Amino acid sequence: METAQHICVCDDEAAIADLVGKLLVDEGYRATVCYSARQVLDLLARDRFDLVILDIMMPGIDGFACCREIRKTSQVPVIFLTAKDEEIDKVVGFELGADDYVVKPFKPRELMARVKARLRRSAPDVSRKSASNILEAGGVSIDEDSYTASVLGEELSLTPKEYAILLCLAKQAGRPVASGELFETVWGEPACVQGNNTVMVHIRHLRKKIAAVDSSQEYIETVWGVGYKLG
16 A cells, blocks of 8 residues: 655644644645644654645744755755745745745645645656656646646646647747737637637636636736737
8 A cells, every 4th residue: 555645744823734734634645743843853853754844934943944954954845834925035935945835825725736746746757757748838737648737736627729728838938929829729710809809718717727726826928919928
């Protein structure tokens, strides 16, 4: 039987730490919950974890200092889960070695998607498909063999046209694509005003589906006067 992946959760607010621990257990993970950075460091010294979810603002040793200590001896993935949402805090967090940064209040579904994505990236590359079958662009992963697209490891429920639009944008590697070009490529008809409106509606639906997984950023950007691109 496969052993469940073990995740350490630390937040000095017990209600939040316990909630995250319950969410993880409900998803099939093992969760060890603690309420101070010192406890995290003690646990890591004697046990093996697949991921650490860490608050920043804690009394005594804060999350930044804790992450710095963790990185001296371990490359275990670290996700900061914190109310500190300033850009400088995110920059510091990533510079200290964090792998992801989630701002409170968080959406449980989004947090679990990020956990799954981070664990997947750190897992041994055993049965992963060849890179040629997977197209990664702007945070979106597209499997051209199975005609599926995912964000943070969670598959999006897309219509054929929505999938085709995402694929078209991804293949341009960040270059803006005009609405008319998208319409001609996806619908196979000459560009027209009505076609541009059709594309706009499909882009709106795509954004809504992606935001249901991760609302922390805008994946499909509007380039005014030009078209759309994957950020």
